[in-house]
Amino acid sequence: MDSRALAPYERSLEVGTPLQLSHGDGRTITLDVPRWLAAADRVDLEVVSRAESPALDVGCGPGRIVAALTEHGRLALGIDIAERAVAITRQRGMNALRHDVFDPLPGEGRWATVLLLDGNIGIGGDVDALLARLAGVLAPDGRLLVEVDPDDTVDESSVVRFAVRGEPLGPPFRWCFVGLNALRSTAERRGLSVLDAWCSGGRHFAELGTGSSP
Secondary structure: OOHHHHHHHHHHHHHOOOEEEEEOOOOEEEEOHHHHHOOOOHHHHHHHOOOOOOEEEEOOOOOHHHHHHHHOOOOEEEEEOOHHHHHHHHHOOOOEEEOOOOOOOOOOOOEEEEEEOOOHHHHHHOHHHHHHHHHHHEEEEEEEEEEEOOOOOOEEEEEEEEEEOOEEEEEEEEEEEEOHHHHHHHHHHOOOEEEEEEEEOOEEEEEEEOOOOO
């Protein structure tokens, strides 16, 4: 992603500006920045309870999940390409690196849990490439915890921009929106299976691993 595209997101984290994703066809999605800046909520903690050490939070944002993992006894690291997101995570006393998931990572092949929450399954606009990458990051018996679109049928790669009050700002970038059906079929191509899927608080999740689907 062009670093200039991150400027509205960085500002939103800094001053609390409302933030959206704007599609080229005019659709907008409101991003829940206040929730990301707050402490982990009940739904987040349900996900955290499934994680084993060491855990890698990809696209960690301002670090609420890394903090929750650490507070619940997991060894955890967050990575994000946004400088302000990493700074806030570190200000919370948590471990975080400004790092792209597609670049070499510490501990490759040894992470017991990798988390992709808050829409981060969309990173890079190519779910197949992202899952292929993370399959190599996980330990052989590791688990991938993914938040998916509430609509199981969604499978879309779009060019989007950040927007404030409906006004697009900064350069466009590609992002994916993926429901459970598409995640399941893509995961299978990468040697992963959906081991569990659940809904809590209006949010939808899946647990992926190298075992067989139930």
